[in-house]
Structures are given as C-alpha cells and as structure tokens.
Amino acid sequence: MNHFSVGQTYFPPKTNHVTKAAPQATNGSSNLFQQYLTESLAQTAKGKGLTFSQHAANRMRERGISLETSQIERLESAVQKAASKGAKESLIMMDNVAYVVSIVNRKIITAVDDGSMKENVFTNIDSAIFV
Template sequence: MSYRIVNGKPYLVGNLAAPSQTSKSTTDVSKKSFKDILNEKVNSKNYGYKISNHASERLKDINFSNADYMEIQRGFDLAKEKGAKNTVMVYKDVALIASVENNTIITAVEKNRAQENVFTNVDSVVIL
C-alpha cells in the first residue's frame, strides 16, 4: 500500500479524485459582466436585512438616506425583541411591510398610495 501527499495530507494511491473536465458552454455564461457584478457588490450596503426586488423598486422613488436605513434596522430590532414575525413599520409617511423572521423588507407603500389598502398577515406595527 502506498500513499501520496497532497497539500500536506496523505491519500491512498488510487483514491485521488481526478479534476472534472467540464467545459463552459455559452448557456452557462452569465448575462452580467464581471464589472457589473463587482459594482453591485461594492455599492450594496449591508444593513443587517434584505430588501426584496419589489421593495427595492418602490424605494427608488423614496430616496432614503443611510441614516434612514439604520433607523429601519432599529425597527427590525424592536420587532424581534417583542417576538414579531411579520410587521408593518411606519417611517416618514412610508409603510414598510417586513418579514422579521427572514430579515426582509417585502414591500414599501407611500402614504398617498396606501389609501384604502388593507395589510393582512401582520402581527405587529412598529412606529419609528
């Protein structure tokens, strides 16, 4: 029985896994360029919660500052302390519907668009 040392670890000869010989086809290539993906990662802010695509589209029109997003994080913290699962956060004439369990803002509704709307499946309200 013989051994081969690879990266400081002994392996029995014959047990080495051969590198896979996969070739990339044109269907595997992402439609985004490396530069686009890198810019998204660099410019993305990590507030401790996620923003869904739907909420992101709505928040583009609202123009929150970094301080506003930090205040929303405080809202998540308050809701978690009370054991909330799904909450409505009211902040600056905007209702943010959030899943506290998943740390995700599901949608955002401005005051002028929220008239005659009903929010269901919500167990708490956080007023910031």
C-alpha cells in the same frame, strides 16, 4: 467550494440515468456542516443588515422612495425591537412610508408611500411599529 445559504433555492442537475445512493457522510463532512451551521447562526445572532425583496426594490423605485443611512439605521432598530418581542411580520411606519418587513428574514417585503396608502389593506402582519 460552493456555498449554500439557508432559504436559497437549490435545483439539482437533471440527469437521464439513475444514481446510486450516496455513502454515509464521513466525520469530516459532518464537521464541515457543523462549522457552517455554527457560523451561520452566529451571523444571524449578530444581526445581518436588512435586505430588500425584488418587489420592494421595484415599488421604491416606482414611488420615488429612497433611504439614507440614518433612515436604514432607524428601520434596523425597529426590526430589532420587533424581533425582541417575538414578531415575525411587521408593518413599520416611518416618515410617511409604510414598510412591510419579514422580521425573521430581516427583509423588507414592500414599501408604500402616503400617496399610495389610501384604502390600502395590510395583511399577514402580527405587529405595527411607528418610528
């Protein structure tokens, strides 16, 4: 059985023929979707760990920024606080590094060290957290 994550891009296979309309979902497949939805929401409510966008991973590697377990825990705590206040996109300042984080997706979008921060403008954020 293939798994599909919310937010995951899906590209259906290309075909040269016209397909017929799918029959109405049976009660069994409806129950399967409901179970998947319930499990996904429960996982989100528990608080899955932070993830890094490809851009953030590249910037961190280029700028020599590394995170230890205790620092990741501090970032996760800041994300939880921002989420509890209703934030969606936050700037988190920690140990002279600025992290732009999607609170909703729990994803670090980019990271800027203090040497690269001069004259930098952070846009599309609705909150700032100093850790």
